[in-house]
Amino acid sequence: MRKTRKNKREDILQATADLVCEHGFSSTSINMVCERVGVAKTAIYWHFGNRDGLMNAVIDELTHEFIAQVRSNVFLKGTPLERRDQMIAGMRDIVENQTERFRVLVIASIESAELDPHFRTACLRLTDATTQAIADGYRSTLGFDLPDMDLLGHTLIALMVEALRRKKMDPEGCNLDRLFEDFERLVDLMVRDRIRRYTKSQEEENKS
Template identity: 30%
Template sequence: MPQSTSRRRSPEETREDLVQATVRLILKQGFTATRVDAICSEAGVTKGAFFHHFKGKDEIGDAAIAWWGRMGSQAYAPAWDDVEGDPLVRLHRMLDLMIQFTEREAPCVCVVGMMSQEFAQSKPEFRQAADRELAHWSQQVAKLLDQAKCQHPVAQDFDSDSVAWFLNSLWQGSMLVSKTHQDPAMIRRNLEMARHYLDTLFPASNLNPN
């Protein structure tokens, strides 16, 4: 919903409002269809204010990817940041959080994935920014998998980085396919299969992730 232009804001608040407005528009219609005028209208600021903070549309697109990455890290914090918790329990908690994301009223989509789909071949700077965020997600998951291997017996050894990227691909791909297929429940089904796969890696743990 567009914000009122009458609210007095600090420069930091104005910049944040512009970035969040861009994120909302990307999720709604993609970045290509998002114009600077629409961003300003959505944020409730003037075009002059936009160009005070950003050189152009590409710069705010990069900022939107980074903002989404920070928001994601905060959303996953109950699983990623609980350094005292059992890493396998934390992996299950992460899957629980992902399932909760799919149960919100808004469609379960990802700015990073959408920008990757739109620009991986045409805008190297966006591809690199998106890849950094995807790599960060995979690194966090791989770290938990490595820690879990130190504490729990495994069915057979596996490469944590490869498994983390597999889960990342399943997550991103599920959001894309479910959006195309108009079946949000598909993501939840795939995440439960990911949970089952995780259980096969650590078959003797018999943990209650809750």
Template identity: 30%
Template sequence: MKNLKTSNAVAQLKKDHKLAKFLNKRNAIKTAATDLMVEYGYENTSLEAICERASCSKSAIYEHFGNKQGLLAALTEDVALELSQALHAFYLQERSVEDTLLLYAELALTRILNDKHIAIVRATISSLPQDPQIGPTYYKVGAGTAQAALEQYFSAQIKLGTLILDDPQWAAHEFQGLLFWERLMAQIVGAMASPSETEVKTHARQVVDTFLRRYRVDA
């Protein structure tokens, strides 16, 4: 019996080590790809350059992501999942609507308007002529995922009686629009730089205050 337990423990350790190695390699590839896209743009970032930076083979990229477009989609998905998970965590912490939206807004602005993510957005746009499906994929795993999380949160707040909303889906669109539309477009075309920490906090506060003036139930 003791030998069986030892054998199972060893097998589990090997399994954990293999998984950790797999995830470390995956993260190394994503980090290398993001850094290169920031430096050189999507079109000028080759798989060979990514392999050299990440110390991996092309077969590793194919194994983890399928191709260069799949790698780009994975980079987008990471940001959206982080935002969705953060919003869910804030909800479970039973924070007020104001605190939750403010924390979410600051995190979203920081993650989406930084230089690395802007490079990913530009990469997606530049790859559309060669791969028209990359656009819908970007939206689905990126903005679509974050949008769905906000919609779910607003639906929960309607049931709790903290917000008056006829359409949580539209409200999620509106909130995202207030956060990103003008600023994101300006950064994509190079008309604005990434916001400072002070600018993030100021803009997040303005957006949340504007949104809650329209939809929060009066105390």
């Protein structure tokens, strides 16, 4: 059965993602992708325009998948502690239960953000979506917006990437229990500080 253009595009994306896991973004070439999929370069150009377009498409797919994972683990009801526990449990689930391919791609894409503007844009979109999901959850619990939630979102992404990296480097020796206990304490400190600052600003506003 002859494959459709949509299926061929998906095959190319899948092969590119696999090659990136094996060789990294910078070392993955169009020739390697063509050889892996069994297509001519014209197929790459038809679907993606050029190599940058192909790599951008891989990052976009990863970003959408990652954002979906984050949003599925955001608990929009319950106390702040229940929300924190659900969020941390969701982060740990991503670290422990996602495929090796997913973990490698997340690490590679974020590390590549230092070198490539599109990777930076994709990573910013990822952290923005994470921050928004967290902010929405706390707003539904507390009834008001906490200040500087973008820093909390970026911090959580950085912590999760570090957990992914440790899991990849030392699967047996990585102490995830200790690592995520530290995550909980850090989230508590950051949220409490934001609640304190919000309360103080409201008190000052009421006095004026």
